[in-house]
Amino acid sequence: MQARSYSTKTVTEAEVKREWYIVDAEGKTLGRMTSEIASILRGKHKPTFTPNQDCGDYVIVINSGKVRLTGKKLTDRFLVRYTGYPGGQRLTAPKEVLEKNANKLIEHAVKGMLPKSSLGRKMFTKLFVYDGAEHPHAAQKPKSLN
Numbered sequence: 001m002q003a004r005s006y007s008t009k010t011v012t013e014a015e016v017k018r019e020w021y022i023v024d025a026e027g028k029t030l031g032r033m034t035s036e037i038a039s040i041l042r043g044k045h046k047p048t049f050t051p052n053q054d055c056g057d058y059v060i061v062i063n064s065g066k067v068r069l070t071g072k073k074l075t076d077r078f079l080v081r082y083t084g085y086p087g088g089q090r091l092t093a094p095k096e097v098l099e100k101n102a103n104k105l106i107e108h109a110v111k112g113m114l115p116k117s118s119l120g121r122k123m124f125t126k127l128f129v130y131d132g133a134e135h136p137h138a139a140q141k142p143k144s145l146n
Helices: 029-042 096-101 100-112 118-124
Strands: 021-023 060-063 079-082 089-092 127-129
Touching: 021 029, 029 060, 029 100, 029 118, 089 096, 096 100, 100 118, 100 127
Parallel strands: 021 060, 060 127
Antiparallel strands: 079 089
16 A cells, blocks of 8 residues: 555654744834744744644844834733732733833733643743843844844
8 A cells, every 4th residue: 555645744842943033123013023923933834833732933022112003002902911819900001011121012912822721831932032132142043034
């Protein structure tokens, strides 16, 4: 019997080739940028994408404080978190988050686009967000992502 030529190949952790990408957030729209970052962290841009494996790449985001939100999202939208106690829902406007810690805004947006499981938490560890233009990952020779 001949082997089927169309069988799906499942990638193992050892076979995954990871690359490093760098994204400059200056002047970019938050949602469009973070959806692209989440796709790269998952590995959906690779032909060897396997949904149940972490086959994504590393992403470095610089200039996180200069990200753009369109319309009235800076004041009218809210980031929601829950303390775990009754009545413990806390709402924060993106404007406050940008002033206090701009990295949290990008991390919150990307984390919401990843799977809600241990696999998604593992993928999230490959994201590095920095407020300025400097980052300590020059040795990895990251490629620019447009």
